[in-house]
Amino acid sequence: DTEVTQTPKHLVMGMTNKKSLKCEQHMGHRAMYWYKQKAKKPPELMFVYSYEKLSINESVPSRFSPECPNSSLLNLHLHALQPEDSALYLCASSQDRGTSKFFGPGTRLTVL
Amino acid sequence: EDQVTQSPEALRLQEGESSSLNCSYTVSGLRGLFWYRQDPGKGPEFLFTLYSAGEEKEKERLKATLTKKESFLHITAPKPEDSATYLCAVQGNRDDKIIFGKGTRLHILP
Numbered sequence: 001d002t003e004v005t006q007t008p009k010h011l012v013m014g015m016t017n018k019k020s021l022k023c024e025q026h027m028g029h030r031a032m033y034w035y036k037q038k039a040k041k042p043p044e045l046m047f048v049y050s051y052e053k054l055s056i057n058e059s060v061p062s063r064f065s066p067e068c069p070n071s072s073l074l075n076l077h078l079h080a081l082q083p084e085d086s087a088l089y090l091c092a093s094s095q096d097r098g099t100s101k102f103f104g105p106g107t108r109l110t111v112l
Numbered sequence: 113e114d115q116v117t118q119s120p121e122a123l124r125l126q127e128g129e130s131s132s133l134n135c136s137y138t139v140s141g142l143r144g145l146f147w148y149r150q151d152p153g154k155g156p157e158f159l160f161t162l163y164s165a166g167e168e169k170e171k172e173r174l175k176a177t178l179t180k181k182e183s184f185l186h187i188t189a190p191k192p193e194d195s196a197t198y199l200c201a202v203q204g205n206r207d208d209k210i211i212f213g214k215g216t217r218l219h220i221l222p
Contacts, residue, residue, distance in 0.1 A: 042213065045209055045210070056208055100144070101210065103158070
């Protein structure tokens with residue numbers, strides 16, 4: 001099973017809302033990632049978790065808050081977002097930090 | 113600074129017309145070079161990982177090759193369902209980041 005699942009598929013939220021994106025994998029991977037992708041652009045790295053510890057934060061604004069409750073789950077908590085945060089949010093995982101990375105289908109986020 | 117450049121930006125081919133996509137890279141100590149296929153509105157689909165110069169990998173109509181400066185994704189006798197954006201990415205030895213190129217939008221005409 002080489003599947004990464006993400007929920008919800010679509011999310012519409014206002015600028016004052018609090019919401020969370022969820023990501024799950026059952027491949028035993030120990031590295032998990034959040035990416036943001038705008039239309040017709042490549043994915044941009046946001047966060048990297050390695051063995052459930054945050055190893056990279058790409059200077060992401062504090063309105064995005066990642067959480068890794070266990071080795072299979074990765075959350076992204078959203079609060080007070082701006083319309084320019086609207087994008088496709090992708091989760092990925094890999095067995096280790098240097099190996100092949102498998103992406104989930106993404107959550108399409110729209111901030112009104 | 114690590115960099116990935118993909119060419120061409122877009123490519124239109126007739127069904128059955130073979131071609132190659134290029135990925136040129138600069139990285140401090142290559143840990144891996146990755147090829148992905150992405151359909152509109154979906155997550156990237158993993159295709160290949162290449163680790164060292166001279167390595168080649170194949171999957172159906174796709175073949176990826178690697179030199180010390182670039183990688184090629186060869187598409188043999190493509191079909192319309194091969195139409196997608198193909199992304200190349202590299203990871204160096206410095207950290208856990210992977211750097212993506214801007215992609216090549218491939219359109220196969222029936």
